[in-house]
Amino acid sequence: MAFANQKGGVAKTTSVVSLAAALAERGRRVLVVDLDAQACATFCLGFDPEDLERTVADVLLGPNPRPAISVVVPTDDGVDLLPGALALASADQALAGRRGREYLVKEALEPLLGNYDWILVDCSPSLGMMTINALTAADEVVIPLQCETLSHRGVGQLMETIDDVRRLTNPRLRVAGILPTLYDGRTTHARAVLADLPSRYGVPVLRPVSRSIRFAEAPATGRSILATARSSRGAQDYRDLAASLDQVAAAD
Ligand code: ADP
């Protein structure tokens, strides 16, 4: 499941890390794949890519690609992590002209599919080659979106990219839904934006995740909000999301 939106700050990384922890809490085997050069998911799960001997860059960009399994590390949140790397910032140039470059992530993850119930992929805020790779590898994409008018800018372009990927590299790709994030139901504006979402994009709209200050505190500890603020509203929102995704997966 890929989490994509080329806009930054819409809670892609927060959603990947929190949902992964919530699925692990339910006993699921979960892998987080960090495809953002800023490696925020990696930091949020307690690792500094500079301190790691190997990262996802060694799997995807190296002249002698390493198997993903040799790079995966366990985290304190009970999920495994394929750590991100600053080197991904130059992935588009490094891969220019390479044949099959859209399939690198799919090929790297294929040997791991049997090891996990869920693989969640955190994308960078761009529609570059790593995001195309994530969408090519994924069964489903979640689109985190802040409930503010200007947040809509760019979603149309993302939908077009998803259509392109379906046409060219991954006909199976489904939109699991838009995930409204940083939601403050006390404001009429947020409520109006939320109400408008289903008709605007014609894709499912998942249950919103509430805005909560506790999310700002978690990353510094290297643990997800499920550990740092166990009973907060935000943690519960991601537990609810995990439960509903699990249910859908079981029914499939
Ligand atoms: P992205 O990966 O899309 O760039 P992040 O997950 O890094 O977005 O989130 C951007 C900022 O918003 C971070 O500082 C994060 O702590 C904060 N944030 C995310 N979700 C929430 C929430 N539900 N309530 C309050 N702050 C949040």
Ligand code: MG
């Ligand atoms: Mg991010």
